[in-house]
Amino acid sequence: METQSTQPQRRSVSSLSLIEGEESVTEVVLRAMARTEDVRLRTVVASLVSHLHDFLREVRPSDEEFEQGLAFIAALGHATHATNNEVVLAADVLGLSTLVTTMNNSTQDGRTPGALLGPFYRPNAPRYQCGDCVVQDDSPGLPLFVSGTVRTTDGTVLPNAMVEIWQASPIGLYDNQDPRQPDRNLRGMFHADAEGNYHFRTVRPAGYPVPIDGPVGKLLAAQHRHPYRPAHIHFIVAAPGHRTLVTQVFADDSEILESDVTFGVHRQLVGAFQLVETGPGPWGDLQAPFYTLQFDFTLEPGEQTFPTPPID
Numbered sequence: 001m002e003t004q005s006t007q008p009q010r011r012s013v014s015s016l017s018l019i020e021g022e023e024s025v026t027e028v029v030l031r032a033m034a035r036t037e038d039v040r041l042r043t044v045v046a047s048l049v050s051h052l053h054d055f056l057r058e059v060r061p062s063d064e065e066f067e068q069g070l071a072f073i074a075a076l077g078h079a080t081h082a083t084n085n086e087v088v089l090a091a092d093v094l095g096l097s098t099l100v101t102t103m104n105n106s107t108q109d110g111r112t113p114g115a116l117l118g119p120f121y122r123p124n125a126p127r128y129q130c131g132d133c134v135v136q137d138d139s140p141g142l143p144l145f146v147s148g149t150v151r152t153t154d155g156t157v158l159p160n161a162m163v164e165i166w167q168a169s170p171i172g173l174y175d176n177q178d179p180r181q182p183d184r185n186l187r188g189m190f191h192a193d194a195e196g197n198y199h200f201r202t203v204r205p206a207g208y209p210v211p212i213d214g215p216v217g218k219l220l221a222a223q224h225r226h227p228y229r230p231a232h233i234h235f236i237v238a239a240p241g242h243r244t245l246v247t248q249v250f251a252d253d254s255e256i257l258e259s260d261v262t263f264g265v266h267r268q269l270v271g272a273f274q275l276v277e278t279g280p281g282p283w284g285d286l287q288a289p290f291y292t293l294q295f296d297f298t299l300e301p302g303e304q305t306f307p308t309p310p311i312d
């Protein structure tokens with residue numbers, strides 16, 4: 001006759017899902033995520049976990065250090081709001097954004113290198129005719145005449161290509177950071193002529209610091225790094241049937257070209273900012289001193305898309 005056991009039934013546990021030592025943690029975690037249906041998500045998260053676990057095995061943080069690391073990530077979130085994205089800034093100063101931009105913008109076919117969109121791109125840039133000036137105020141600073149040609153990778157010019165620009169002022173502030181500047185000052189959208197040529201007048205931009213009042217600023221200070229970007233102009237260049245180019249052109253006389261806090265200066269994106277000390281401006285409407293910048297862009301055939309502005 002069978003007797004009813006009063007002992008609770010022991011569940012059989014698969015030793016595969018129990019932790020036994022450092023390496024087993026990674027295996028158990030990867031196995032737990034293996035049923036993810038979205039293949040790309042499964043691959044990316046599995047790789048992320050593997051690399052993060054290897055990273056921890058390498059640096060062997062104390063419990064306190066691990067807490068500090070998590071607190072830093074939480075602080076990035078707390079410092080992120082409508083006008084500042086501290087998470088993006090962290091990716092920028094760690095070189096992650098430039099690495100991804102470089103990986104996704106091959107220059108093999110002669111395409112102009114891409115560069116970060118950055119946090120200051122705004123929608124609704126004023127529409128201008130070629131030759132117009134994007135300076136809406138009387139802030140001091142030397143005039144800068146910018147011109148160039150837009151081509152496709154086989155060298156053919158791209159008539160009517162769209163050229164959008166935005167830049168900081170001669171004191172290193174974008175319009176949205178500086179209540180003294182008119183809205184959308186130093187921003188503009190142009191169309192190249194039938195030969196792919198564009199030209200406009202602006203004022204020479206200055207380099208500027210990235211925001212340093214949050215956790216990224218503390219990290220930079222601890223690393224003895226300055227927070228500056230060299231003087232540059234942002235460009236978006238687009239034409240139908242071509243991959244839109246998001247890039248920046250840097251002033252060749254900037255002293256910090258080699259220490260851009262966001263590592264954005266590609267060799268081919270250094271433009272010759274030439275100081276002209278005597279004579280009339282290239283379009284006859286101004287006298288020296290002024291700067292000129294001649295910079296051509298090459299787009300590759302592909303899909304024309306436009307970036308989403310990070311702010312309004």
Ligand code: BEZ
Pocket residue numbers: 089092116117118119120210211229262
């Ligand atoms: C910018 O060039 O506008 C920029 C890029 C990364 C961080 C901060 C500013």
Ligand code: FE
Pocket residue numbers: 118120168232234
């Ligand atoms: Fe910028």
